[in-house]
Amino acid sequence: MVSKLLSRVREYTKYAIATPLFMLLEVAMEMVIPLLMASIIDKGINAGDMNHILIVGAEMLVAAGIGLFAGIMGGKCGAYASAGLAKNLRQSMFERIQTYSFANIDKFSSNSLITRLTTDVTNVQNAFQMLLRMGTRAPASLIVAVIMTITISPKLSTIYLTAVAILTVILVIVMPMTHKRFKMLFERYDAMNERVQENVSAVRVVKAYVREDHEIDKFSEANQNIYRLSVRAERLIVIMMPTMMAAVYTCIMLLSWNGAKMIVDSTLTTGELTSLLSYCMNILMSLMMLSVVFVMIMMSTASAQRIVEVLDEEPSIANGEHPIMEVADGSIDFNHVNFKYNASSEDNVLSDIDLHIKSGETVGILGGTGSAKTSLVNLISRLYDVTDGNIEVGGVDVRNYDVETLRDQVSVVLQKNVLFSGTILENLRWGDPNATEEECKRACEMACADEFIDKMPDGYNTYIEQGGTNVSGGQRQRLCIARALLKKPKVLILDDSTSAVDTATDAKIRKAFREVIPGTTKLIIAQRVSSVQDADRIIVMDDGKINGIGTHEELLANNEIYRDVYESQTGAGTGDFDEKEVDA
């Protein structure tokens, strides 16, 4: 996992290597400077030697200069290495996600991907910077201090060892507890965020039911939970500081007492004792720093794990060996297709679909909620792969096409469709980046989007907000249809894409399809009978199976479901408007 992450440092590797080196140089200077300081005091000031003060002072300035340079470079390189890693991780994940199939996306969910790309990357970035800088600095000064201590007095250095041992034990006990408590805390955070999210998106429901106080109560509970768990976790962390202090002070006391004895016995000099005391500080400061690095890394491992999961995910749909780059025509054949979303689930979502659609045909698909209409059409452009059987477009198995070619020729207007921030023209050009303004306008005319676009102050240059919040549901649907039309596909699939469009406009759009793109195979999923009844054939779906295929008249005569739906919409007995349209 670590190597996987580290490999993403890439072009910033030189910074990542330079950082610890500069840090080592800085630590070295930090070690030299106290020696020079001691020399100033002992041989300069105490001996009254002004010359010595000036010479060593100059040396100290040079050392400070080097230290400054090393510190600046270390800081800079650390910043570049960690920001670079973050950039590359985000980039790699983003690019990886672009290769994901629908199944991959479903597995993670959009929200989870967002967290992984944002919060998790930031956590890893901070931990990496910490590791590069403090992670070299602390052990380096620790090692130097320990070596110095041992050279001065092996006997007294055992005092540190006991202190270190005690600290380690405490760390080992406290750390896993901290980790556990923080993990619990983070889970609660998710719950609280969900609460807020719900209230923001469902604000109309909250206000309509006058449930503001109820929501505030629920939020207070979540808020209080966070408070309780945070306090619980942080209470452990604040134990660390006094523990370290206790260890330092204990060492100082033991050193003073034993050191004094040894001096009196002439086995230690006073200068050596002073050095030992200052190294004591160094050692324990380093330990403290290490523990901070340790906590940081522990907290970021969960994030690192989540990032690696995204990078490791194999796209479930990829091109075959020799992908076919051209789609002959818009014919579609389902050959005994079975499909389920999850290999481990028992029931098929679609079972034994055998269906043959000619190029240029208009096919309506009707069926109740959950009858797998969407699943059926999603297989055509290989948004998902079939479980059994095969699907051919233009006489070739869809799995043998280049995916991009296939999707360019099979254009789907998804049920849950989105527009992106940008002008209307920019959004339309998703269908064809090279489309002229004229072509865009023509597509909009077909989709009946021109009427409202023309009324907008900036027309085709109107800026669409993120998520398309500044256009109504029906307008959004029509823009999405126009966008799909610009692809000039051989197969056009509308998945309940006119549900928010009124019947008259819906009819107008279908009429345009008939007249302007007669050669394109059109699959129309709808709930309104009026949206499909003029199709060449209508498929009635029920519970993942084809219940009936035929024209409007045929189905009306011999398909019970179709007749039911039809009657429920026209209201048998009184209304006869849709009949009239059939006549017309």
Next chain:
Amino acid sequence: MPRPNRRASKEEMKASVGSLGRLFKILFTTYPIQLIAVVVLIIISVFANVQGTLFIQHLVDDYIVPMVKNHSRDFGPLAAAMLKVVRFYVIGIVATYTYNLIMVYVGQGMLRKMRGAMFEHMEKLPIRYFDTHAHGDIMSTYTNDIDTLRQMVGQSIPQIINSAMTIIMVFISMITLSIPLTIVTLLMVGVMLVVTANLAKLSGKYFMQQQKDIAAVNGNIEEMMNGQKVVKVFNHEEQAIEKFTELNEQLFDSASKANSYANIMMPANAQIGNVSYVIVAVVGGALALSGATGLTLGKLVSFLTFNKSFNMPINQVSQQFNFIIMAMAGASRIFALLDEEPEVDDGYVMLVNAKEENGQLTETKEHTGLWAWKHYHAAEGTTTYQKLTGKITFDDVDFSYNPDKQILHNITLFGNPGEKIAFVGATGAGKTTIMNLINRFYDIEDGKIRYDDINVNKIKKADLRRSLGIVLQDTHLFTGTVAENIRYGKLDATDEEVISAAKLANADGFIRKLPQGYDTKLTGDGANLSQGQRQLLAIARAAIADPPALILDEATSSIDTRTEKIVQDGMDKLMHGRTTFVIAHRLSTIRNSDCIMVMENGRIIERGNHDELIAEGGKYYQLYTGKIVNA
């Protein structure tokens, strides 16, 4: 795309500083005693620490050297001194632990308070706020911005107090030793401050920019992840990567610069501290050797130690700068939310349960099914009751969301008690807008809306909304069980009531098939249900509330027509005796309405019942026969 200016402006900086001031005010008024205690404890801890340092300084000279000189092995004085200093150590440790512990409670308490205040305020904001602000931005205030406060309150504040105390104590000690050397030290501190200020300014600028770039990257990520399936369908992966790469590079640019300057601060100050040490040693050495100022060598050595301990806290404070800058940016966004104007409510007419005694309406606590409007007339000091009937009238109403684009023109309509009023018309004709006005999600500009002949402005918003059940096209469910979601309409509903509401909406069947039936947990806005099932739950939720009037905005649009037919029976039962406003595009839903309003471009162009409108052969006839004017 009109991207906001990446560089932080002066005004933004200023506003941020102001926000920090407000934050501190809240902090100090909420936790005055705790903060005073923290300051006292920090002073104690710093004092104890200084005593410890002094002991080490005196250890050799005062205790060990005399013993060596006198060849004495009397460890008594040393033991006594050590015992004394151990006491200081213990006090220091206890004080440090206690103030850190208090700060945990203060810090987390502060966060809880700010989150609570934000949420409470947010609940009071008008719908307009939610319609005009990106939901991602609102969310990030609760997460990222609050996070910046945690760092500052929990760490920066105690660190700064601690350092300030240390600086003061050391400063006093230095002055008593040598004034000229103190001046030299202060001069170097001046240099340090100038360097720090400049670095902080640079770093702050880039940190602000980094926050903006993070927002841009996160915004792009959010948009693209939510639209990832569309990206796939349009083979738009490369363009998506291209745009992301650009934003990602920008973020790298500001992040690496911001962190560079922040990282430089510590080594720079540390080395300036070393330079300060050398200068003091040289100047002090010269002074001591000349013997002019009475500075002894011993004093100089002590002074040098103080010089070192003077520079350290300054360096520590400088390290907190970034946290403070980030907290400033966070606080200014938090206060921007808290400063949003809440929804105004000048209404005073209230909705109460009523019962009729001897032809007189009286208020009652029990649920009678009879509702009354309670007017308090301030002028006469009297209270009158008026029966709720559900008559709703619009009188020449104009409305616009933005001043530059009028949405509704001269809307006049009347809904008599128990009637079903339907609105039909092309998308964007203003149907939903009318619904938004009835329950005052938005306020009208001109004209009057009356409810039982009372101007809706005079009715308390909460009571007005309680009297209107509403089912929207975009169904929103809450995390919780199915039963809890239905109960949202009436919090004290019994299980029987929940089930009968579900039955009325024809939701009972599918609910029983769920893994845990009514106790099945719904997560992520009911993501585990189909759109149609969610609408059924929303209908059940409205049914249980049993409101006197109903608003149904495309309430059954995602339910397939066969199911709708069954739901329709329930809906008809639900609508019986209630004034109902319906928006629908399905003929079956609206045909039996008492009155149908045909809307176009914000105007009512036709009105009448189904038969009348069909006979008229106008727009309604066109809409529902699918016959196009020029066909």
